[in-house]
Amino acid sequence: MQSRSPASRTGRPRSATADAAILAATREALVELGWSKLTLGDVATRAGVAKTTLYRRWAGKNELVVDAVAELFDALELPDRGSLAADIEGVVLQFATILALPEAKSGLMAVVAEATRDDALRERIRASVVDRQKRLVLEGRARAQARGELPPEPDPASSARTVDLIFDMVAGAVVHRTLVSAEPADEEWVRGFTRVLLHGLGD
Amino acid sequence: MQSRSPASRTGRPRSATADAAILAATREALVELGWSKLTLGDVATRAGVAKTTLYRRWAGKNELVVDAVAELFDALELPDRGSLAADIEGVVLQFATILALPEAKSGLMAVVAEATRDDALRERIRASVVDRQKRLVLEGRARAQARGELPPEPDPASSARTVDLIFDMVAGAVVHRTLVSAEPADEEWVRGFTRVLLHGLGD
DNA sequence: GGCTTTCGCTACGAGTCGTAGCGTAATGCC
DNA sequence: GGCATTACGCTACGACTCGTAGCGAAAGCC
Structure with missing residues (x-):
């Protein structure tokens, strides 16, 4: 997965539920739309999270799809x-x-x-x-x-x-x-x- | 290449020079930019033709790159x-x-x-x-x-x-x-x- | 010369991108 | 309990690309 720096122990933790929902939504979008028509905004909507949450965890479409696959x-x-x-x-x-x-x-x-x-x-x-x-x-x-x-x-x-x-x-x-x-x-x-x-x- | 209907014998013929220039420009752009950052507008500029000329001959990026490769x-x-x-x-x-x-x-x-x-x-x-x-x-x-x-x-x-x-x-x-x-x-x-x-x- | 098709050019609405800013929520530390 | 810190949802934004439409000019065939 994405490398979260282990030194950060304070603050609100990232939602593991959101992680799973995003990866599942990515695979769903891959099936329905394919690579080229898959947009991060669409994935965010499917996963029920904000688009900004996606960009906080993955650098872009490439990294997200690698993890999902x-x-x-x-x-x-x-x-x-x-x-x-x-x-x-x-x-x-x-x-x-x-x-x-x-x-x-x-x-x-x-x-x-x-x-x-x-x-x-x-x-x-x-x-x-x-x-x-x-x-x-x-x-x-x-x-x-x-x-x-x-x-x-x-x-x-x-x-x-x-x-x-x-x-x-x-x-x-x-x-x-x-x-x-x-x-x-x-x-x-x-x-x-x-x-x-x-x-x-x-x- | 793209299938031009053989029945059309009248009118201005398509420039074969433009074809070669477009395919060469596509390969050049692939080297410099890669697939994802390659845009048809950029290819048209490199080839010295109008963007509309590209769309008259190829349905989109996919078909163009196949022919170029x-x-x-x-x-x-x-x-x-x-x-x-x-x-x-x-x-x-x-x-x-x-x-x-x-x-x-x-x-x-x-x-x-x-x-x-x-x-x-x-x-x-x-x-x-x-x-x-x-x-x-x-x-x-x-x-x-x-x-x-x-x-x-x-x-x-x-x-x-x-x-x-x-x-x-x-x-x-x-x-x-x-x-x-x-x-x-x-x-x-x-x-x-x-x-x-x-x-x-x-x- | 007349017909037909292509060409270059400009302009356009639609859609996506990645980011910034804000107020709120959830955790650890004291 | 209070505080610092980080994540979250939301909205808005400029920049970019897309694919198409419309125009006048050019280049070939009859």
């Missing part, structure tokens, strides 16, 4: 399904389900686009959205190595590179499938994707 | 490097080079985000940007099958699915690497990506 990814987890392939399929399906939500589709790509010219915004996205997924890649690999499905990584540097590569491939493919190709990343697609990811095109 | 992908081709791996590396590097341009980064993701709520816009992107890349996937696979590096596809339906899958994986990974991870998709990264794509994680 980030909450959607809280549900991500990696259930142990017994094999690397099954684990991958499970988590990719979860990711695809979240990304299929209209509020995620409209908002996420727009803030990513804005982040190309705003380092602070990109860092905010990384911290609140991306890292939560990258953790799943690390967990899944550790499990697979414990099962003997993947060889252990000797070199820590090359290990980090591999995680980044896998992450770009998984997240990138699902995002591209959902947003650009505009086709559902359903079970059939996820099975095919996992097969190529694990065994390559040559089979 | 699409021209960047005209340079894509698939040189024959002798092996499937080398072909993939070559074309992925080309794609990454284009996507690293600031005007492509700022503009492309923004219009993709807008396209989640605008079918016509998504179709415009598909026609002018995506299909040009998908053609390369088809060519590359045909070459690899001729060389015996890939098995021939018996079922046309499953063949089309595979092309779509490969395309989502390639384009998605490069886009995610460049825009979200904000790391360069350089030769080293492309080599690692190609290896996983061809042989899988289990090696």
Whole structure:
């Protein structure tokens, strides 16, 4: 969330209810209006708060939408399904389900686009959205190595590179499938994707 | 480009010079201002044309930026490097080079985000940007099958699915690497990506 | 020359932005 | 309980952008 300086202990505290109402209203507006037609004044009205309250907490539309969308990814987890392939399929399906939500589709790509010219915004996205997924890649690999499905990584540097590569491939493919190709990343697609990811095109 | 009705053969023709100037000015403004701060009035001034001329040819910012960015992908081709791996590396590097341009980064993701709520816009992107890349996937696979590096596809339906899958994986990974991870998709990264794509994680 | 369409220019109402100012409400500290 | 401090709701504001309308002039085809 927004960083409130912990030194301030005096004065009226910020309403946590208002926070939740604003983020919910933002997602609602994303569904109904989309990114470009979403206005902060409208969000304030939907949330039942004053527009000035919004500007006290968020620097602008970008930061607000990142926080609103980030909450959607809280549900991500990696259930142990017994094999690397099954684990991958499970988590990719979860990711695809979240990304299929209209509020995620409209908002996420727009803030990513804005982040190309705003380092602070990109860092905010990384911290609140991306890292939560990258953790799943690390967990899944550790499990697979414990099962003997993947060889252990000797070199820590090359290990980090591999995680980044896998992450770009998984997240990138699902995002591209959902947003650009505009086709559902359903079970059939996820099975095919996992097969190529694990065994390559040559089979 | 924009569809001018071919029946209209009379009257003053539209200036092709103005078209080129507008698209160039759009890319210039994308570099300097980014998507959100780009205004059509500013583009018109840069291009040396009246704002009304812009609105006569494009419905709005979305369509204009799609056309401006699409021209960047005209340079894509698939040189024959002798092996499937080398072909993939070559074309992925080309794609990454284009996507690293600031005007492509700022503009492309923004219009993709807008396209989640605008079918016509998504179709415009598909026609002018995506299909040009998908053609390369088809060519590359045909070459690899001729060389015996890939098995021939018996079922046309499953063949089309595979092309779509490969395309989502390639384009998605490069886009995610460049825009979200904000790391360069350089030769080293492309080599690692190609290896996983061809042989899988289990090696 | 006449017809048609585009061009540059100006002007306009509508809408959004982000901020300032004010009085009030809610908390911690003494 | 009183005080300082901060958040809140509300209103109003100038600045900006949007997309369109109307005009006279320009450039092509018959």
